[in-house]
Amino acid sequence: MATVITGGSRGIGAATARRLAAAGHQVVISYRQHEPEPIEGVTAVQADVTNEADVERLFDIAEQVTAVVNNAGITSPLGPLKDARIEDLRRVIDVNVMGALLVARAAAQRMTEGAIVNVSSGAATTGSAGEYVHYAASKAAIDTLTIGLAKELAPQGIRVNAVAPGITRTEIHTLSGMPDRADRLATRIPLGRAGEPDEVAAAIAWLLGDEASYVTGAILRVGGGL
Ligand code: NAP
DSSP: OEEEETTOSSHHHHHHHHHHHHTTOEEEEEESSOOOOOOTTEEEEEOOTTOHHHHHHHHHHHOSEEEEEEOOOOOOOOSOGGGOOHHHHHHHHIIIIIIHHHHHHHHHHHOSSOEEEEEOOTHHHHOOTTTOHHHHHHHHHHHHHHHHHHHHHGGGTOEEEEEEEOSBOSTHHHHTTOTTHHHHTGGGSTTSSOBOHHHHHHHHHHHHSGGGTTOOSOEEEESTTO
16 A cells, blocks of 8 residues: 655655655655655655656556645746746646646546545635736646545545645745745744644645544645634
């Protein structure tokens, strides 16, 4: 039985891999280009989520998959939509929506039991005006995917939920052109600080586990009140 985590080489995915491996999961992570440092109990596979063959290979290597964390995601430079470059719009939608759909489809084809957690964002409901509304829109798609797939897979007993992190201290902010965004925006956050990747990982682990046995179709905000 294996747990697949896409985008597990750093940030929220890596924190989730460490937490689940420590709890006894056989974890298989994917990454796109940065091969991660080895973690005990974790197998790393180079697999781009936007590539159907890569996603198939990832699930082939994992074999009997009972848990999936659909986490890989990107953003692009901050700014109003009118200034966004077409290649950034396409890339964000390709990775965040198409990639998540390919991973969710592979999970639906192969899983006979277990749970899926999609990684959305608080941006899906705030809209991220002036920053990246296309990214926010891509994450709203993840919320809808979660609600629909939860209903589709409920008859098989497979639960599908999402976490919606707020501003979390990871390297994703480098892609937005503001590497220290997590600390710069701390005053906007009701709890007064950015989240840590492991605080999101804890919510993911709970949603995957038996304690959440009656939770499906839920979108759990992990945003310090944001
Ligand atoms: P991160 O530190 O930038 O890590 C992103 C991970 O995704 C890396 O492992 C990266 O692999 C992988 N990845 C990127 N494109 C990929 C692709 N095409 N195929 C496979 N893997 C790919 O990001 P993070 O902050 O942990 O974000 C994880 C998830 O949380 C994302 O879905 C993000 O939208 C969401 N989120 C983050 C925040 C935040 O503030 N950090 C807030 C809300 C939601 P490489 O290392 O090989 O590039």
